Amino acid sequence: MSQNTATAPATTIEPDEDRTLIDRLRSMQSIWILGVLVVIVAVFGVLQPTLFLAYNNLMNIAQNVSIWAVIAVGMTFVIITSGIDLSVGSVLVFSSVISAKVMASIGDKGWSTAIIGTVIALVSGLLWGALNGWLVAKAKVPALIVTLGTLSIALGAAQIITGGIDIRSAPEVLQTTVGYGRVAGVPVITVLALVVVVLGGIVLHRTKFGRYTFAIGSNELAARRVGIAVDRKLIEVYALAGLLSGLAGQMALAQYGTTTIAGQSLTNLNVIAAVVIGGTSIFGGQGSMLGTMVGLFIPAVLLSGFVITGVSPFWQTVAVGAILITAVYIDQHRRAAAARGGRARARTRRTASPSEAPAAQ
């Protein structure tokens, strides 16, 4: 055992258990994009302090992202598993349509009707999501194809049910309390979204369910090898995304007082863009709920800021697209740099790229 003394490796393991919050934030992929958001807010804040930073304007921005935020929570889970869900907008439409239809048939405009409608929207979303998950996990159809298919089917079904005409009879209570209502000055719809976001963040970052979500996206085979029921987890993740789309459908009913059959065709792409801008890797294994929220607010803040500063709001879509590409470019670059740094420090051969070893075979 003479080798032991000669080669005893540096076994002093960092006491990183008590890493400060700042250290942890710095190591997050999404932290610089938070800086971008802060800069954007600061610029508009300087240009139009009274209008842009007005409480009402900020609340408007928050209200505008609320419905997307609920969907984005589910989308973050899905993308971290290295999946995708294109069907969220259509599931939202379908859920709100059958909810509105049932609520209209009950006729009553009270709370009991609203609750029944909510349950129906949730169940509808859950079933669509479970179908997506089953097709992805068990039938092994690529998620892009599965959800492109259900996007089409759910939207078509909603149009068949309604003849393509929006249902405008959401219960009064839903609109007045949830739709326009405020709690301590904050829109109820935003409070709802915040609850979903916080719960989603806790589940993603603190529970076993979240840990497995990351593990599946990071290395599905490794997850299977250690006995994780990968198929079941995938179905649950897609079902969660569907459930939240159903909830978003009911929230949209409350906010607009009508179904939005033709109005959700870009919801999926906008939400995916927000999730990716927030640093969640489209290849899976990486992401955060905080990043997703930042990614949601950047487009919303830009739109509001452009309107207030008199820039044509059409520029917002241009800017968001550019930020999306830049965000992913910088993330890739940072990751590659981190990988190089890690290898250099360990004096390893350059050929051993971090993604190579686990992916081999």
Next chain:
Amino acid sequence: MTAILEARGLSRAFGHVQALDHADFDVASGEVVALIGDNGAGKSTMVKALTGNLEVDSGEVFFHGERVHFATPQDASERGIEVVHQDLALAPHLDPTQNMFLGREIMRSGLAGRLGFMNERRMRQDARAAFSSLGSAVRSVTTPVGDMSGGQKQSVAIARAVAWANQVLFLDEPTAALGVVQTRNVLDMIRRVRDQGVAVVLISHSMPHVLAVADRIQVLRLGRRVTTIPAEGATVEQLVGAMTGALDEHEIDRSEIA
């Protein structure tokens, strides 16, 4: 020495290919047994058959002298048998602690645990202790494994397996992708695992590494165990001869006695 894990007459065919042909194998606690053989000799098939990754056509497996049947890798895991696969099977975005406890998370007690909350602190402590006791090259238990060097990844994979393998540890080509220093670290880790009383099975193409760390060497050829050689005094030529069949039966018999 009595075998902790023993295989008798394992056979398995893939179509017309007889991957295992009445092959025997045995390993005892506290020893390193190297399993060597040319490509296609049946090493991987043997390991899969012994760890619940593959059903055999015929033959028996004994664990602590008792006949057993591992239908899944989890069956083997439950008995303290673990495999470090050549591809390591680590999740690159997760840190060493998360990888070590993946699928076996320590949950918080009470309601929090039932809601799915994990005891992160406890897992980090256990992981740190495990890495230290093996002299692992891992310096941080909270850095993503994907950012680590090949040697560090290997030691994470070994430490994870050792943490659960209190009986038998299989290592499939653990030094294949490593440099000189890292290889020495891994070989040191293997000795430490053995010294903890675990039976270690090493599959390797590198004869010098096999001779450096193994106590006994079992040679597979064409799906059969053709010989078992004590590593002490064995030479690379002797091993290669046994693997390729260049040694005749007489010489093999002699070397077995030696």
